[in-house]
Amino acid sequence: MPRLLSPLACVLALGSLPALAKPGTSHPTLAPAQRTRFQTLQATRVSQVRTQMLADRSRLGLGSRDGFAVQSAFTNTQGEAVVRLRQTYDGYRVWGAQSIAHVLPDGSIRAEEGGLQSGISLEGAPRLSGQDASKVALKALAPKGKLDQAPQVEQVVFPARFLGGLATKLDPSTGRPVLDRALTVYAKLAEPFVWAYEVRVHLQNDLDGARDLVYVVDAKTGNILRANDISQRLTGVTPATGTGNGYFRGTVSLNTSQMADGTYALYDTTRGTLPNPNLQYYTPDGSGWSATGMQVWWEEHDGSGNPTWNSYLFQSNPTNTWGDGQPWGQLWGQEGEINGQTSGVDAMSAMATTWDFYTKVFGRNGLDGLGTTPFAQVLSTTYTNPDAAWWSVGSFGVYLGAGTYPANPTGHLSMTDLDVVAHELTHGVTSPNWSQFWVNSPGYEEAGIDEGTSDFFAQMVKAYANRPSGADTTVPATGADWEIGAGVNRGTPIRWMDKPSKDGRSMDGWFDGIQYMDGHYSAGPMNRALYFLSQGASSTQGDDHYSPYLPMGMTGIGNDEAARIWFKAVTEYLIPDGSGGITFAQAREAAIASAQDLYGTGSTEDIAVQSAFSAVNVGLAPGQAPRVSVRFAPWRNGDYIETNHFSDYSNRQIFPKGQTVIPRITVENASDTAVTWSIGGPSMYRGSDYSVEEGGVINPDGSWTTPNEMAWHSISATSKADPTQFAEGRVFLIDMDTDMDLEPDAVDMAGIAYSWYLSNALNPAHSVLEAPWVDDGDVSFFVDAMRSTWPAN
């Protein structure tokens, strides 16, 4: 069995260096000159980290075939070299296994090792080629249109604990959820590690729309082991300064370029030193344009607003004055003209402010720390909903919707306001490349942390935009309104950070099951915690800024310190590894570690972080008594289902459809452990989660008569002792009646036996998933459901 290493941070000592990192010792922000001194040491320190980690393999439970590859490194504002390492085996990346090491100014090394995988033992070579794996992925994906880019394929070692599971989608003909075969994983793994290929596909055409997908394909069997949709939703030029008339930003000065023909373009060669990975596929037209340098494009439509699927750089402007300052008037066919330019001005200005924020406040090279060029495409109706915006991980660019107002009276304006753009560009900070993406989809708490992070830094950029002249390296104390989307929504915010539940959908506090919500709404606790951290919480009950989890309230530490703590947490302590595993509890730990690192253990900032997270039901503030805890606990203790589908099934239950069952729940810190059961939960807002059902009846004795529907179902449990504590869980209802005698019982296992591991089931009824094949998944689900439903005696 694979062994997960302890997630505790560990201090490594370099033999020739004098001191170990002392927990609780703060490391203040350095002046630029001092920081430069440490930057010159970065290459040496990266090498030291790698050498030390290799020497320490035995302690880490690793062998001689395990190694480390440096994924990225930078020197932070405290003079610490931050080195992100990927674990390798025989030189191949171990999927999802990473470590982050800090080399402190005194030369000592501190490493986070919890993400490493020990016990790998693989012999031989993959039976399939990378090309074979690519074919498997494309067969599963079945794109309707042409691929502009060939899939990227990388041989990896895949840990069985990351096996995917059931995925569902909406059947447009019936409106009911059905299995999503493109993303559902039925494979099993008998070995804890296998050779595999990671296949990354970027789709962008008029038949498929724009999507980024990652498949992991077993290099021996060709089975798909995991599938993730990770879509998150222009030489020879002279730098110039233009004047922009934006709608949201008013009249602004813009960095533009004078092109080879003497005209101007919304093309800023002062920001971005590496080419954009998507724009590289476009052919230079002789104007001087290249894929390096921040830029804004517009999307072309015909006179009726139908997309032509062409897009163009804002260019050929002879005056270098852009826009008319008026909202987009839906002048289709004139997107590149003066009214359309207004959206380009707002986007360009917002991008520049965001870029400068990350560069000047945190010393980061652009968004991804490498200086990669981002781009924006405005007035989009194709790659994003017109009333939305989308950051494309694969394109490293943002698609900003055209808005549907006024044609749609409740629609939005052009999605180019500062907070929208800064939010999206922040995804470029937190998901800097394809092999280190944040999983931003329901099912993972990480989605809410990711969206909350983007909301928070959008506020910080908003404050930064209003900074006094010359104050470029700090975040002003004022200027944030803690509202998201009020501009594009014509005055009414889309989200409130101070009290997220004002939108009627977001949550003010964490609960077990929040991961099932859309990340924009599960962001609520993250947003509120960061608001409290900066601005404080009220002790007056009924106040918008009062939290029942922290009735005594708290004092905020201001924007600048809050921003530095959280930036350090997301760039130095949290490890997005593609598995979606980051939780709110880990976010709290990362923030505390950052605060202690920046300001010292027990500092005002340290305590403020603990209080702010406590105020959203994540952890406790110093001195607080434990709260009642209601959880769908990960109780499987390493059984077959957990081992083979760890991320999906650890705390989920399997029951037969159409039977009376007693769901399981864990209540702690309460003498009265009774709960009130209910159907559905916050994730089922207006039935919005089409992949899950609400159904059945809760009986007076607390049992649940399940509906006759094979699907994922949502149920919730609320503590009777403390009604503020509740949990929403997932239950999969299976069809145990394989012999169709209308009585699910142990005799039904015969059906499974008849069809087990045939390429096609002899009878579809033999599958408890009503799938056309039967395997150990059916066996384990059946036995699990029987054990959970009917007692042994």
Next chain:
Amino acid sequence: MRKPLLTLPVLFLGLSLACGGGSGSGSTASPATPAKSFSYQDPTTTGWRLVKDASSTPTRLVLDLVGPSGLKTRGAGFNLVAPKGVHFGTFPSANPVPDLGAPDFPINDTGVYELKNTDNTGDPLEPVLLSGGVKPGNKLTVGIFQKDRRASAKDSGVPLCQIALELDPTAKLSAGESLSLQVVKAKYIAEDIGAFSPTPTVEMVAKAKPVDFTLAVGQLTTK
């Protein structure tokens, strides 16, 4: 992929109910003496039957499922209803999941059937078709089946699996009471399930139907 819920399979024709006499929880004329143990007389038939295992104790009756000698099968399952006062016992599970609240199984594997993948994956957690539970009405349902059709069928004339009955002290049964055990469903998988092919054949589809069998139960009384 929906199942035709209204397609009722032919069931029960060929099933016998409990043999071995008894007419439910009977009454006796003499003053009641509290029951302290079981007495069980094996069926006299040579077909499918539940026979007393030597590991039984006065208060825990372990019954072996035994089939006709010479009949090769790939697994069997049955449902058994017990009267009030009879509690089904458990056996330690081979793959315990303590936190699921059901640490033990109501069925015990005697090792005759080959439950795992014949490819011998070596996975200690590999799931097998061995399960059971007690449904409302004190109805025990148990089953044990070979999941891999490449494994050979096994002679059924030996103990294939075990169940256990225990005296429920809270039921206050009297000594000498005759207790009726009713078999309401019993099926096995025959040896001939068609020539193996990884892709289904018409022959395999036609033979993918478990066979009903008559399960004889002995006479159970209290002492």
